[in-house]
Amino acid sequence: MGRLSDDVPLPDRLLAVATRLFAERGFEGTSVQEIVNAAGVTKGAMYHYFGSKDDLLYEIYHRLLGLQMRRLEQIADGPGSAEERLRAAALDVLETSFLYLDDFTVFFRSTHLLPRDRREAVRAERRRYQERFRDLVEEGQREGSFRTDMPADIAVLFFFGTVHQIGTWYHPGGRLKTRTIAEHYVDLFLNGLKES
Numbered sequence: 725m726g727r728l729s730d731d732v733p734l735p736d737r738l739l740a741v742a743t744r745l746f747a748e749r750g751f752e753g754t755s756v757q758e759i760v761n762a763a764g765v766t767k768g769a770m771y772h773y774f775g776s777k778d779d780l781l782y783e784i785y786h787r788l789l790g791l792q793m794r795r796l797e798q799i800a801d802g803p804g805s806a807e808e809r810l811r812a813a814a815l816d817v818l819e820t821s822f823l824y825l826d827d828f829t830v831f832f833r834s835t836h837l838l839p840r841d842r843r844e845a846v847r848a849e850r851r852r853y854q855e856r857f858r859d860l861v862e863e864g865q866r867e868g869s870f871r872t873d874m875p876a877d878i879a880v881l882f883f884f885g886t887v888h889q890i891g892t893w894y895h896p897g898g899r900l901k902t903r904t905i906a907e908h909y910v911d912l913f914l915n916g917l918k919e920s
Contacts, residue, residue: 735773737763742780747826751781751834782842788827789849792820796856806864811910818906821890829891854880870917883913
């Protein structure tokens, strides 16, 4: 594994290296020494920014959720019908999951390893994201774009359940481009929300 450029700010370099190592070897299978060696720094330099390996893990989650939440809010508050905005939001969560596949993999493989307070903070962030996403489904139901006999919560849980499985089967370089996969997922989700 090559080192990142020294031009990358040290906290970002440490996070990038930790993310890649956690995705490849698992959180428990990666030592602090391996992280600092790969980042080309000392343990003291790492501990200046992150108090522990747990802090690195939490920051991976916090960074990905923060990015996706900012993007969701921009889409949800933007122009278009609820259906158009939901389509854009669903495509975005898939595209960012593919783009940050290592972060995504770490997220779903290691959440349970966070200390309880951090785990609860991550769950609260995920819940806020899913509630904002659900609001778009409910808005579409009120507009008459989506069926009302299906609870919005169930539809959203179904969608995210399928999204969360991506890290178990997707490998870069496969025959389908990530955009094509994302469009198929979104079509299946939105078609399920419409009257048959």
